[in-house]
Amino acid sequence: MTINVDIERFKRQGFPEAVYCPGKTIQQILKITEKLYKTDAPVILTRADKNIYKNIKKKFKKAKYYPQARLIVIKEKKPASGKNYVAVVTAGTSDVPVAEECAITCETLGTKVVRIYDVGVAGVHRLFRYQKELTGADCVVVVAGMEGALPSIVGGLVSCPVIGVPTSIGYGSNFNGISALLTMLNSCSANVCCVNIDDGFGAGVIAHLIANR
Template sequence: MNLEEIRDLLQNIKNGNVSIDDGVDKLKELPFKDLGYALIDNHREIRVGYPEVIYCAGKTIGQVKGIIEFMNSKDNNILATRSTKEMYEEVKKICPEAEYNELARTITIKKRQIDITDSYIAIVTAGTSDIPVAEEAAVTAEIFGNKVERINDVGVAGIHRLFNKLDIIKGAKVIVTVAGMEGALASVVGGLVDKPVIAVPTSVGYGANFKGLSALLSMLNSCSSGTSVVNIDNGFGAGYLASMINKL
């Protein structure tokens, strides 16, 4: 329940449109709903501005389906990350309007219209191999009502490609840079723009990349001021933070 729904419920109880017993049953779901295997945080949007997001990895198909089935009874838009195609197929049976982004591994269900920002987030990848993580960031930002510009394959091995897109990058309110290998893209972009840069290291790279550790350390040690770093392959975290900045 969001604040508007709570106000409506209390008003309906006061006006006699909803019985006290029915009202108590509804209010029992506040602040969370116990599904036995998950406690759904019904107050998340009231507290932090965005509803709870479902992290699917490690959950069974039945658990993901059950969580989405309950959340689908509410008015919030739904985002599930790290989903499999099999999870999506089961969700589709109970929610035909669910959409699956195979690259991002996300399930989205749009329950209500959100005003889209005039300002935009630029999501920039070093290489094509980084696109799945970038797409997770993009889907996250979009479901939260942000305009997103995707700029792919402009890494430092061919830095002239980056300069060709610099006007779009500079026009963004916040920039997400997604890179594996040595993770240099974040430092380069951070040294060219006057906007906050969120760096996402990816696990893309050869052996000494250590599954993203080398990119993570490079980004953490960046000398470009105004650059922050999220965890390895954490496109969701970058998209969420970018949305918060873009809406300030």
């Protein structure tokens, strides 16, 4: 089986091709990782479990595993020395795994991150304690399940782009994140956009690009 890895993506776009682990064999994951490791770019494996990490670690001794985010990282970039940063916000603690996928992606690519977790609309007063951190950010990523209302509120507080990340967290009529997705798509805050359900990696890449334009 031929595997065509986009080894020029980092030079072309400013972020590397990630290895999405589900659906791939260990041998395929190792082969792709070996090709990416030969480039100057960080290597990021998403949705990785402990067994995949065990096999990666045998070959790449400096590999790091972040179990909550389900990320494996090799050769991360050093954080930039400037003032630019991304704020990553969650509605609840159940949204943190997706938020960490986003935050660690940003940090791996060299972008500073400020984490603001568990400030959802049921206790929205908690959010206002972080007004300074929010308004100083170059981009804010808001991760929320349930009804997904938090990005609209954050959007009304800041002048930068806000990326909503709907999560599959919630009870029955959440429909595995569809209700949160539709809320974010219908946001009345014009600076709010959104990515796919549970797509912390995609949000992290976009936020990194915005913060470093």
